[in-house]
Amino acid sequence: MVLKNITSRFSWLYLRRLYSSMREQDNIMDVFDRKVKRIQRNRAAMREDVALYDYVKDEIGSRVADRINDISRNFPMVLDLGCGRGHIGKHLSKEQVGNLVLYDSAEKLLEQCEIKDIPTVKINGDEEFLSFKESTFDLIVSSLSLHWVNNLPGTFQQVLYSLKPDGAFIGAIFAGDTLYQLRSALQVAEMERDGGFAAHISPFTQMRDIGNLLTRAGFNLTTVDADEITVGYPSMFDLLNDLKGMGENNASRKRKNILNRDTLQAAAAIYKEMYGLDDGSIPATFEILYFIGWKPDKTQQQPAKRGSAAVSLKDLSSLDSLDDKPDKVKN
Numbered sequence: 001m002v003l004k005n006i007t008s009r010f011s012w013l014y015l016r017r018l019y020s021s022m023r024e025q026d027n028i029m030d031v032f033d034r035k036v037k038r039i040q041r042n043r044a045a046m047r048e049d050v051a052l053y054d055y056v057k058d059e060i061g062s063r064v065a066d067r068i069n070d071i072s073r074n075f076p077m078v079l080d081l082g083c084g085r086g087h088i089g090k091h092l093s094k095e096q097v098g099n100l101v102l103y104d105s106a107e108k109l110l111e112q113c114e115i116k117d118i119p120t121v122k123i124n125g126d127e128e129f130l131s132f133k134e135s136t137f138d139l140i141v142s143s144l145s146l147h148w149v150n151n152l153p154g155t156f157q158q159v160l161y162s163l164k165p166d167g168a169f170i171g172a173i174f175a176g177d178t179l180y181q182l183r184s185a186l187q188v189a190e191m192e193r194d195g196g197f198a199a200h201i202s203p204f205t206q207m208r209d210i211g212n213l214l215t216r217a218g219f220n221l222t223t224v225d226a227d228e229i230t231v232g233y234p235s236m237f238d239l240l241n242d243l244k245g246m247g248e249n250n251a252s253r254k255r256k257n258i259l260n261r262d263t264l265q266a267a268a269a270i271y272k273e274m275y276g277l278d279d280g281s282i283p284a285t286f287e288i289l290y291f292i293g294w295k296p297d298k299t300q301q302q303p304a305k306r307g308s309a310a311v312s313l314k315d316l317s318s319l320d321s322l323d324d325k326p327d328k329v330k331n
Helices: 009-026 034-045 055-068 106-112 150-164 180-194 207-217 236-248 261-275 315-319
Strands: 074-083 097-104 118-125 137-143 163-174 218-231 280-296
Touching: 009 097, 034 106, 034 236, 055 137, 055 163, 055 218, 074 163, 097 106, 106 118, 137 150, 150 163, 150 180, 150 207, 163 180, 180 236, 180 261, 207 218, 207 280, 218 236, 236 280, 261 280
Parallel strands: 074 097, 074 137, 097 118, 137 163
Antiparallel strands: 163 280, 218 280
């Protein structure tokens, strides 16, 4: 099994200094309390019915796995960054993956990962600090965990560092319109009852930002696309319970820990009034961004050299006749 010596204390110290330097240069804010998020996710893992709340993450994990399957190659070394309960790994096969490293900050979730047929190693570590040697992995995947990372540019650079040349980074992340119905209902209720509102839904990345972040980190051939999943719930309280069961309750540093019962009841009524469906249920929308980026390598397709075009922009109006009059095309 080729899973020995993939971590390095030197790499960890180097990347930690890199992360600190980037924070100073880019004025990165600590939006999320990472310790609180680890506690929340571990508590979710200890619920007896934990598997009941995997439905969104399992679905997105399967879609990420489908994107891996679209690439016609085998990946000998793969890292699942923020693996949770193995939502991607359970959909992979030994024909796709040689060895799989499961990496997560919540040790209780990590313990529950059961991946069949693929040799695996479990590492309990922070997604913001990767301790792997340079050019370790052929593929790094991540599904619905990076929205809790404070410094995405830093994490993306560490992913690039850990990938082999021509290695791929494939993932999914919650995007800006996720749970917009819940956010609106809570804001309206707090404005009515308390005269102001606080953040109860964590901020999410916008679609336009992911491509820029990947390119800025140094990835090539980047692709980003979006999708939505809408799930129906009997009430707002059922939605809140499921979010807690997923380990997706709010962990922003400026969160308001307590909402009084009257405000919650008002929010539930407003939610149903604004967005309720004909069958009495309420919808909750999850917007997902899927992305892929490749570590640069000389074997990859390169852009044509400047000035090598066979057709001038001046001739666009005569494209229909180019086949008949090739000698009249000017460079």
